[in-house]
Amino acid sequence: TAIVRAIANQKGGVGKTTTVQSLAAALTELGRAVLVLDADPQGSLTFSLGFEPDELDPTLNDVVTKRASLVDTILQHDEVDLVPANIDLAGAEVTLLSRTGREYLLRGELADLLDSYDDVLIDCSPSLGVLTINALTAADDVIIPVQCETLSHRGVAQLLETIDDVRRLTNRSLRVAGIVATMFDGRTNHSKEVLADLLARYELPLLGAPVRKSVRFAEAPAVGTSLLAKGTRVPGTAAYRIIARELIGAEVSD
Amino acid sequence: TAIVRAIANQKGGVGKTTTVQSLAAALTELGRAVLVLDADPQGSLTFSLGFEPDELDPTLNDVVTKRASLVDTILQHDEVDLVPANIDLAGAEVTLLSRTGREYLLRGELADLLDSYDDVLIDCSPSLGVLTINALTAADDVIIPVQCETLSHRGVAQLLETIDDVRRLTNRSLRVAGIVATMFDGRTNHSKEVLADLLARYELPLLGAPVRKSVRFAEAPAVGTSLLAKGTRVPGTAAYRIIARELIGAEVSD
């Protein structure tokens, strides 16, 4: 049965979407069947996989409004299967506000799909609202991408508090898999200092190796496929491959 | 009477907070009295000005829950006056959901303060929720920071649609001042191509000059003051000074 992982950090622009797409591609290379789920009304993951979010029907919002089931929304991409999202999803906070058990929507919908995949990766929006709480309630573990800069570091304490709440209230077995250090700039001390402080302060494991900054990552979303699938060789793609192997417990043999 | 400007882009991590802090410092240098308002539950602006968000009382959330008026929350900093925020503000979406005229809260609260300042800058969170709608309803104009990368570019069309809605429904005179190109990397073509495409596609003015990437900006929040106030000389600080002059119609004489 699939392992469900939420990729979350309410700080914006830290590499959540890039991490989901890159890890999904790396896990596919290792022969795993992967479903990715876009839980961000921005639809960045949907767009990064080459789809035009506003032209899709149904999407995750149709599951929230009960017009469709999750399996009806699944799109196939050369790398992975995708549950897409678009801006309609911005209404989810209000749609779900008074619904009993609103935190368990994703967990319930994913239950029937767990036998069809090895990994489910959920891309969260930059907020701790109802969609991110749904992702944390549905997940077995959480991966926290952190840009190694002061402002991104601050949100981690808040996120860990929210994870504690979820573990206490809606998902007793939720674990933190660890931190992915994204957009790492090895040339400056700032990245190194922030990373060292982060790991010491929160006693969280660093997954694999830091992912180095490369403009190739910023260019990739325009062509609708991950750097890994394109065969682009930058230090960052190797780092994501190491992280994927570590997540599934495979021997790292790079 | 003060000009109210909302600094908004629902894409995360594009430099909204950095732009508010840097422009505020540049406007202060030009002799303007500036109030900045943190409308993001993350409290990044509050933190970047050297305060510890969780220790503050009252904050913007107390204005939302009617425990305090806006003027009660104002903190003085060597550069600017600040209306602070912390994570309590994450409850605003729910608190305001059924309140009549909920979009006009900030505009109403700011009305008494407009005679005390020349500029009010509002730092928005990475979402198009009720707090950002409040900022757009209270604002005279909107400044859109955009990181010159594909994923950040996508959100601009959505934001312009939301601005059109606000102009039609709650703030007839809202203008778009223009785009601030943040974290510009002059060494690669990607930044240049995305910027050129952005300006052509949306027919928006580019304010001043692109703000070049520098790790100094990522380091600044840790010391609680802007690069401009510290006297750090990087291309980015000069760009923010040019943008500030352009905003107030002053002769650019660098």
Ligand SMILES: Nc1ncnc2c1ncn2[C@@H]1O[C@H](COP(=O)(O)OP(=O)(O)OP(=O)(O)O)[C@@H](O)[C@H]1O
């Ligand atoms: N290793 C890297 N090197 C350089 N750029 C990167 C790297 N990883 C991601 N990026 C770029 O940084 C920007 C932010 O990344 P991304 O959109 O994945 O972050 P996010 O956390 O999902 O943002 P949001 O909070 O808006 O959902 C994107 O333009 C992306 O292409």
Ligand SMILES: Nc1ncnc2c1ncn2[C@@H]1O[C@H](COP(=O)(O)OP(=O)(O)OP(=O)(O)O)[C@@H](O)[C@H]1O
């Ligand atoms: N010109 C620049 N060069 C390099 N780094 C920068 C620059 N401007 C901002 N940064 C850094 O980039 C990161 C994102 O910037 P910032 O937090 O201001 O964006 P934001 O849009 O306010 O994010 P959020 O969506 O989370 O509110 C921060 O670590 C900031 O210090």
Ligand SMILES: [Mg+2]
């Ligand atoms: Mg994202």
Ligand SMILES: [Mg+2]
């Ligand atoms: Mg910010």
